[in-house]
Amino acid sequence: MQALQSTLIQLVQGLKFTIGIFFFTLIFSIPLGLLVSKGRMSKIRIVSVIFQLYISILRGTPLMLQLLLVYFGPYYIFGVNLGSIQIGPFNYRFIATIIAFTLNYAAYFAEIFRGGIQSMSKGQYEAATVLGFSRMQTYFKIILPQVVKRVLPSVSNEIITLVKDTSLAQVLSVTEMFTKASAAASAQVSVIPFIVAGAFYYAMNLIVETILNRVEKSMSYYS
Amino acid sequence: MPDTEKDIVLEITDVHKSFGDLEVLKGISAKVGRGEVVAVIGPSGGGKSTLLRCATTLERVDSGRIVIGGDVLCENGSYCDKKLEKEIRSKFGLVFQNFNLFPHFSVKRNITEALIHVHKKSREEADDICKHLLEKMDLVEKADAYPCNLSGGQQQRVSIARALATNPEIIFFDEPTSALDPELTKGVLTVIKELAKEKMTMVIVTHEMSFARDVADRIVFMDGGVIVEEGSAYDLVTNPRQERTKAFLAGY
Numbered sequence: 005m006q007a008l009q010s011t012l013i014q015l016v017q018g019l020k021f022t023i024g025i026f027f028f029t030l031i032f033s034i035p036l037g038l039l040v041s042k043g044r045m046s047k048i049r050i051v052s053v054i055f056q057l058y059i060s061i062l063r064g065t066p067l068m069l070q071l072l073l074v075y076f077g078p079y080y081i082f083g084v085n086l087g088s089i090q091i092g093p094f095n096y097r098f099i100a101t102i103i104a105f106t107l108n109y110a111a112y113f114a115e116i117f118r119g120g121i122q123s124m125s126k127g128q129y130e131a132a133t134v135l136g137f138s139r140m141q142t143y144f145k146i147i148l149p150q151v152v153k154r155v156l157p158s159v160s161n162e163i164i165t166l167v168k169d170t171s172l173a174q175v176l177s178v179t180e181m182f183t184k185a186s187a188a189a190s191a192q193v194s195v196i197p198f199i200v201a202g203a204f205y206y207a208m209n210l211i212v213e214t215i216l217n218r219v220e221k222s223m224s225y226y227s
Numbered sequence: 228m229p230d231t232e233k234d235i236v237l238e239i240t241d242v243h244k245s246f247g248d249l250e251v252l253k254g255i256s257a258k259v260g261r262g263e264v265v266a267v268i269g270p271s272g273g274g275k276s277t278l279l280r281c282a283t284t285l286e287r288v289d290s291g292r293i294v295i296g297g298d299v300l301c302e303n304g305s306y307c308d309k310k311l312e313k314e315i316r317s318k319f320g321l322v323f324q325n326f327n328l329f330p331h332f333s334v335k336r337n338i339t340e341a342l343i344h345v346h347k348k349s350r351e352e353a354d355d356i357c358k359h360l361l362e363k364m365d366l367v368e369k370a371d372a373y374p375c376n377l378s379g380g381q382q383q384r385v386s387i388a389r390a391l392a393t394n395p396e397i398i399f400f401d402e403p404t405s406a407l408d409p410e411l412t413k414g415v416l417t418v419i420k421e422l423a424k425e426k427m428t429m430v431i432v433t434h435e436m437s438f439a440r441d442v443a444d445r446i447v448f449m450d451g452g453v454i455v456e457e458g459s460a461y462d463l464v465t466n467p468r469q470e471r472t473k474a475f476l477a478g479y
C-alpha cells in the first residue's frame with residue numbers, strides 16, 4: 005500500500021514533465037510544420053529539395069537517436085558545453101528534448117499539411133482571386149480552415165502518438181513519468197509502477213481523444 | 228466616336244495564349260458593349276474557357292490587349308500593376324461551371340465576405356445587399372444554409388448572387404448549367420434571363436443553343452482558338468454562314 009502511494013507520488017511528479025514535453029512540442033511543431041510544408045512545396049527547386057531531405061531524414065531515423073544527437077551533438081561535434089544552460093525552470097536536458105521532439109514532429113506535420121493543402125481544389129483559389137481577396141486573406145479565410153478540417157484525423161493520430169512518445173525522453177534522463185516509473189520499478193522489484201504509468205498514459209489519451217472528437221464534431225457542419 | 232467607345236465594357240484585341248507548345252488562343256478580338264449579352268459557343272477544346280480565364284486574370288495572355296471598364300489590364304502581353312489589377316477585379320464577376328462556393332461559409336457569408344473584407348462595406352450594408360440578391364434568386368430561406376445542403380441549381384444561383392454582390396460592370400459565365408442535372412438548369416437559366424432584362428452586361432459560354440438564341444444579343448462561335456463566326460443571335464443560329472458553324476449547329 006505504501007509502495008503504491010510512493011509510486012503514485014513519483015509518477016505525478018514526473019507527469020508535469022510529460023505534460024510539458026507534450027504541450028511545448030505541439031505549440032512549436034505545428035507552426036514549424038506549416039513552414040516546413042510551405043518550404044517543401046516551394047517552386048524553387050533547391051528549397052523544396054532541402055525541405056524534402058529534412059522531412060525524409062527526420063521521419064527516417066529513430067526519434068531516440070535524434071534526442072541523443074540534439075543533446076550530445078553540440079559538445080561532441082563542436083566542443084560547446086551547453087549542459088549548464090537553464091531557461092527559467094527548464095534545464096538543458098528538457099530543452100534538448102523539446103527541440104528534438106519539435107524538429108521530429110514538425111516533419112510529420114509538414115507532410116500531413118502538404119497533403120491537406122494539395123487536396124484543395126484550384127477552384128477555391130480562383131474563386132477567391134476573382135472576388136478580390138488578397139493572398140493572405142485567401143490563405144487564412146478560405147484555404148486554412150478547410151485544410152484544418154481535412155487534416156484533423158491524421159493530426160489526431162500524431163497527437164495520440166506524441167503522448168506515448170514523451171516516454172522516449174527517458175534516454176536523456178529527463179525526469180518525466182516513464183523515467184520515474186522505471187526507477188520505481190527497479191527499486192521495488194515490481195511491475196506495478198509500469199502498470200500505473202500505463203494507466204496514466206491511457207487516461208491522458210482518453211482526454212486527448214475526447215477533445216479531438218469535440219473539435220472534429222464542431223467542424224462537421226459542412227462537408 | 229468617343230461616346231460609343233466609352234460604352235464598351237470589355238475590349239479584347241488580338242489575344243494569343245499558349246500552354247507550352249499548344250496554342251489555344253490564336254488572335255482573338257472582341258468587344259462587348261454595356262448592357263449587351265454575348266453568348267460564346269463552340270466545340271469542347273476550342274478555347275472558350277481559356278478566353279474567359281484570360282479576361283478574368285486567371286490566366287496570363289502571351290500577347291494582345293485587354294481593356295475592362297476602361298482600364299487596361301494588359302497591352303502587348305505586359306500587365307498593369309497589382310493595384311490596378313485589383314481594381315479591375317472589382318469590375319467583373321465570374322460564375323464557374325462547378326460553382327466553387329466556399330463550403331465552410333454559409334450562403335450569406337459566401338455572398339457578403341468579399342463585400343465586407345474587400346470592398347469594406349459595413350456588415351449591415353452587406354446584409355442588405357445579400358438579402359436583396361437572395362430574394363432575386365428565390366433563396367431567401369437558404370441564407371443560413373451551407374452549400375453542401377443545397378441542390379446544384381441552388382448552389383449555382385448562390386454563386387451568381389456572389390458574383391453580383393459587388394455590383395460588377397460585367398459578368399462572365401463559364402457553362403453555368405453544364406454541371407447540373409437537366410431539371411435543375413431551368414432555375415439558373417431563368418435567373419440569367421432576368422439579368423439580361425435588367426440590362427446586365429454578360430458573356431456566357433454555353434451549350435444551351437435555344438437559351439443562347441433567346442437571351443443573347445450576339446453569338447460568337449469559337450473553334451480551334453479562333454472566332455470562326457459571329458453575328459446577331461438569331462441570324463447565327465438560324466442562318467450560319469461558315470461550314471464549321473453549320474456542322475457544329477447540326478449537332479443540336
Ligand SMILES: Nc1ncnc2c1ncn2[C@@H]1O[C@H](COP(=O)(O)OP(=O)(O)O)[C@@H](O)[C@H]1O
Pocket residue numbers: 246249251269270271272273274275276277278
Ligand atoms: N492549364 C492548361 N494547361 C494546358 N493545356 C490547357 C490548360 N487549359 C486548357 N488547356 C487546353 O487548351 C485547350 C482549350 O481548352 P478550353 O479553353 O478549356 O476549351 P473549351 O472551354 O472551349 O472547351 C484544350 O486543348 C485544353 O486541353
Ligand SMILES: [Mg+2]
Pocket residue numbers: 275276277402
Ligand atoms: Mg470550357
